Amino acid sequence: AAIRREDYTAPAYWIDSVELTFDLDPAKTRVLNRMTLRRNPDVAELPLKLDGEDLNLARVLVNGQGTSFKMEGTRLVLENLPTGTDAFALEIFTTCCPAKNTHLMGLYVSQGTFFTQCEAEGFRRITYFLDRPDVMASYTVTLRANKAQYPVLLSNGNLVESGDLDEGRHFAKWVDPHKKPCYLFALVAGKLVAREQKIRARAGTDHLLQVYVRPGDLGKTEHAMNSLMASVAWDEARFGLPLDLERFMIVATSDFNMGAMENKGLNIFNTKYVLASEATATDVDFANIESVVGHEYFHNWTGNRVTCRDWFQLSLKEGLTVFRDQEFSQDLAGSPSARAVKRIEDVRVLRTAQFPEDAGPMAHPVRPDSYIEINNFYTVTIYEKGAEVVRMMHTLVGREGFAKGMKLYFERHDGQAVTCDEFAQAIADANPESDLARLLPQFKRWYSQAGTPRVKATGSYDAAARSYTLTLSQSCAPTPGQSEKLPFVIPVNLGLLTHEGAALPLQLQGEAAAGAPSRTVVLTEASQTLVFTGLDAAPVPSLLRDFSAPVVLDIDYSDEQLLTLLANDPDAFNRWEAGQRLALRTAIAAIQGGAPASSDILPAAVVDALRGVLRNPALDAAFKELVLTLPSETYIAEQLDVVDPQRIHAVREAMREQLALALKADWEWAWEQNQDTGGYSPDPVSSGRRSLSGMALHMLCIAAQRMGDEVWPGKAYQRFKVASNMTDRFNALTALVASGSVHAAPALARFHALFKDEPLVIDKWFALQAGAPDKGGNVLPAVRQLMQHPDFSLKNPNRARSVIFSYCSANPGAFHRTDAAGYVFWSDRVIELDAINPQVAARLARALDRWKKLADPWRTAAREAIARVATRPDLSNDVREVVTRALAD
Ligand code: ARG
Numbered sequence: 001a002a003i004r005r006e007d008y009t010a011p012a013y014w015i016d017s018v019e020l021t022f023d024l025d026p027a028k029t030r031v032l033n034r035m036t037l038r039r040n041p042d043v044a045e046l047p048l049k050l051d052g053e054d055l056n057l058a059r060v061l062v063n064g065q066g067t068s069f070k071m072e073g074t075r076l077v078l079e080n081l082p083t084g085t086d087a088f089a090l091e092i093f094t095t096c097c098p099a100k101n102t103h104l105m106g107l108y109v110s111q112g113t114f115f116t117q118c119e120a121e122g123f124r125r126i127t128y129f130l131d132r133p134d135v136m137a138s139y140t141v142t143l144r145a146n147k148a149q150y151p152v153l154l155s156n157g158n159l160v161e162s163g164d165l166d167e168g169r170h171f172a173k174w175v176d177p178h179k180k181p182c183y184l185f186a187l188v189a190g191k192l193v194a195r196e197q198k199i200r201a202r203a204g205t206d207h208l209l210q211v212y213v214r215p216g217d218l219g220k221t222e223h224a225m226n227s228l229m230a231s232v233a234w235d236e237a238r239f240g241l242p243l244d245l246e247r248f249m250i251v252a253t254s255d256f257n258m259g260a261m262e263n264k265g266l267n268i269f270n271t272k273y274v275l276a277s278e279a280t281a282t283d284v285d286f287a288n289i290e291s292v293v294g295h296e297y298f299h300n301w302t303g304n305r306v307t308c309r310d311w312f313q314l315s316l317k318e319g320l321t322v323f324r325d326q327e328f329s330q331d332l333a334g335s336p337s338a339r340a341v342k343r344i345e346d347v348r349v350l351r352t353a354q355f356p357e358d359a360g361p362m363a364h365p366v367r368p369d370s371y372i373e374i375n376n377f378y379t380v381t382i383y384e385k386g387a388e389v390v391r392m393m394h395t396l397v398g399r400e401g402f403a404k405g406m407k408l409y410f411e412r413h414d415g416q417a418v419t420c421d422e423f424a425q426a427i428a429d430a431n432p433e434s435d436l437a438r439l440l441p442q443f444k445r446w447y448s449q450a451g452t453p454r455v456k457a458t459g460s461y462d463a464a465a466r467s468y469t470l471t472l473s474q475s476c477a478p479t480p481g482q483s484e485k486l487p488f489v490i491p492v493n494l495g496l497l498t499h500e501g502a503a504l505p506l507q508l509q510g511e512a513a514a515g516a517p518s519r520t521v522v523l524t525e526a527s528q529t530l531v532f533t534g535l536d537a538a539p540v541p542s543l544l545r546d547f548s549a550p551v552v553l554d555i556d557y558s559d560e561q562l563l564t565l566l567a568n569d570p571d572a573f574n575r576w577e578a579g580q581r582l583a584l585r586t587a588i589a590a591i592q593g594g595a596p597a598s599s600d601i602l603p604a605a606v607v608d609a610l611r612g613v614l615r616n617p618a619l620d621a622a623f624k625e626l627v628l629t630l631p632s633e634t635y636i637a638e639q640l641d642v643v644d645p646q647r648i649h650a651v652r653e654a655m656r657e658q659l660a661l662a663l664k665a666d667w668e669w670a671w672e673q674n675q676d677t678g679g680y681s682p683d684p685v686s687s688g689r690r691s692l693s694g695m696a697l698h699m700l701c702i703a704a705q706r707m708g709d710e711v712w713p714g715k716a717y718q719r720f721k722v723a724s725n726m727t728d729r730f731n732a733l734t735a736l737v738a739s740g741s742v743h744a745a746p747a748l749a750r751f752h753a754l755f756k757d758e759p760l761v762i763d764k765w766f767a768l769q770a771g772a773p774d775k776g777g778n779v780l781p782a783v784r785q786l787m788q789h790p791d792f793s794l795k796n797p798n799r800a801r802s803v804i805f806s807y808c809s810a811n812p813g814a815f816h817r818t819d820a821a822g823y824v825f826w827s828d829r830v831i832e833l834d835a836i837n838p839q840v841a842a843r844l845a846r847a848l849d850r851w852k853k854l855a856d857p858w859r860t861a862a863r864e865a866i867a868r869v870a871t872r873p874d875l876s877n878d879v880r881e882v883v884t885r886a887l888a889d
């Protein structure tokens with residue numbers, strides 16, 4: 001049944017303290033849970049109902065005495081509790097089986113080591129509890145286990161005692177000095193080693209940082225530790241938020257449903273976001289590690305010190321923390337151009353993943369109104385759109401104003417479990433004169449209304465009046481359960497350029513003098529008109545600079561205007577955007593026109609402009625690579641009402657081939673220019689050079705394939721063999737595989753042999769093949785083969801994702817087969833995975849979210865595949881919710 005936000009009530013009991021004692025055993029772990037509780041005097045007297053899941057209950061004692069209890073579904077219900085509001089003791093003894101826990105929620109075993117994952121509702125798989133984030137308690141945890149098998153015993157907070165027990169066992173006792181909700185509880189026990197770093201904070205306090213990994217992996221922890229030190233320093237410098245623990249630990253596990261988890265003082269990470277060496281990780285991996293380490297660390301304040309009242313408020317911590325990690329990466333990147341590159345990458349994620357979500361069956365507001373399974377709402381809307389909402393507040397109050405708002409937020413709410421409203425209120429109250437304060441109730445529609453707003457811009461120039469009239473109209477399409485939308489508050493950063501590309505000073509009608517060439521206009525109405533004066537000719541508008549709001553901007557640019565923006569806009573984001581618009585409109589015209597996809601789709605002027613960008617000595621390589629990358633098939637599909645995935649694929653491939661051939665000499669030049677990146681460093685400049693040279697090599701292999709020439713594939717194979725870092729090696733391998741070179745098979749074999757003991761690299765090996773371009777339907781059989789490979793396992797989420805998701809979600813040309821075999825494969829895997837790990841299965845289930853947009857025969861086949869999943873009687877809540885919403889009208 002659905003849980004609704006409006007049904008929130010405070011808990012009937014508070015849990016003040018928890019003493020947990022674990023006897024860790026993979027087959028049967030004993031958990032003794034001794035709590036102190038009190039009735040909540042603000043709530044009517046109710047029985048105590050404790051959440052539990054997959055537990056074996058052995059004993060319940062109240063104040064040391066046996067007591068009556070009953071089960072209500074999976075809940076443990078206690079009715080005969082002491083009357084009054086005095087504290088009482090509740091002791092519960094249960095056992096569970098971590099070895100058989102394939103959901104990877106609660107307590108589980110990964111490669112002989114115990115881990116926990118409690119967010120959102122995993123703690124109930126460890127013991128009976130009030131598993132909700134507004135119940136905050138003090139934790140004391142004692143871990144007992146065989147010392148030889150589990151030499152390291154970790155939990156939240158400080159180690160206060162440890163020692164040996166009989167029969168080769170030992171124990172460790174941990175006390176967390178901070179109260180916390182149970183979703184932040186964690187324990188780890190196993191054979192691990194740590195990289196350690198002592199740091200002294202600004203305030204002069206000493207702290208110990210540790211990164212725990214399996215013994216062979218210590219050499220790959222330097223970057224994670226550096227990222228952690230940078231995170232600590234950044235949060236102090238930018239927001240005045242210090243590390244509040246003597247010891248801060250990160251532990252890596254190769255079996256993890258998501259990226260990482262911010263458990264208080266004991267972050268648990270997917271190895272993918274910890275382990276890196278130049279030989280095994282790409283530049284993108286290095287950048288992801290930096291941002292995820294930052295993200296989890298920043299949760300220590302935004303999430304842990306101030307947490308969520310209920311799970312509808314999830315974006316309170318996630319949107320804010322994503323915003324913080326994005327800013328962290330931008331600040332570390334340094335140069336304006338490197339900041340813009342990061343911004344473009346973030347917007348690309350938003351547009352290719354969140355915009356489709358906002359337009360599909362799973363659309364939900366940043367603060368949802370209801371859910372069936374909360375794990376389905378760890379979405380790009382909560383995270384990335386939530387971050388955009390925080391970013392708009394930042395824009396409306398300014399950088400200093402935002403820092404003041406954060407300060408007030410912590411003054412008011414430190415130690416509390418609060419709502420999104422309370423966050424927005426604090427930022428507004430700290431800036432009483434700001435547009436945010438003035439418009440707060442309307443601004444908060446960003447939290448309550450789902451869907452991506454569209455802003456339509458139309459401009460006209462009046463030569464006699466020397467004025468330019470710009471009309472901006474907003475609308476938002478209906479989403480499930482929300483047919484009417486009210487206007488949003490939309491900050492639009494804008495500027496005007498001359499036709500030659502010079503920035504114009506801005507003067508709105510009624511203003512005394514012309515001002516700066518860039519400003520923020522705040523839209524609040526369905527339609528608003530701006531009149532700019534003092535203009536000698538029709539200007540070229542540059543709107544929504546730096547992507548100042550998460551909206552679709554509809555504007556009828558001429559090719560000429562876009563070429564002006566691409567060559568001259570002082571805003572790097574809009575420069576990139578102009579290039580994307582040029583490519584997108586060409587792609588759409590070609591898709592909709594009936595002509596066969598051939599390699600002269602892009603107009604010559606666009607090809608020349610792209611050459612100009614590629615050759616421009618003033619631009620960074622990373623930025624060039626982004627401009628030269630065509631909009632993705634997913635993004636193109638979103639622009640169309642009816643989607644023929646094969647046609648989109650064919651047109652985009654033809655456009656790529658055109659760029660490969662038409663710019664062949666330029667790619668050769670770019671390859672030569674970007675060879676020497678010195679000793680390996682993942683900094684933005686050298687990683688940008690590797691990314692552009694990788695793209696050049698890829699394009700040259702595509703051109704060679706078309707022209708039947710073997711020179712560049714030969715060079716790529718050579719580069720693959722001698723590369724001194726994974727970025728260059730994997731780029732070369734990708735070029736060989738994607739261009740169908742004869743060297744692809746031997747290179748893949750060699751790659752596997754080289755890295756057979758590196759699971760994260762083997763994931764790349766699987767993903768590359770499952771994501772390879774389709775040649776006459778060859779990818780699906782290859783994917784089936786890969787699933788038979790001895791290294792494949794459905795139980796390991798990273799491996800399952802590397803094969804199944806790479807095929808179903810990241811390879812549209814191969815997945816959307818006309819014989820429907822891709823969809824049948826998808827439904828089989830959803831069902832199969834659901835029995836093992838519902839969270840991962842539900843993610844996969846979303847691969848067909850946008851089925852209603854498909855043309856036939858895909859549409860009918862997709863509906864049948866989804867219906868096939870939906871008719872299974874034994875589905876998890878997770879998958880059931882996704883497929884039910886997909887089939888609803
Ligand atoms: N709070 C974690 C993060 O964003 C994500 C945990 C999600 N876990 C889950 N089971 N849904 O860093």
Ligand code: ZN
Nearest residue numbers: 295299318321
């Ligand atoms: Zn997070």
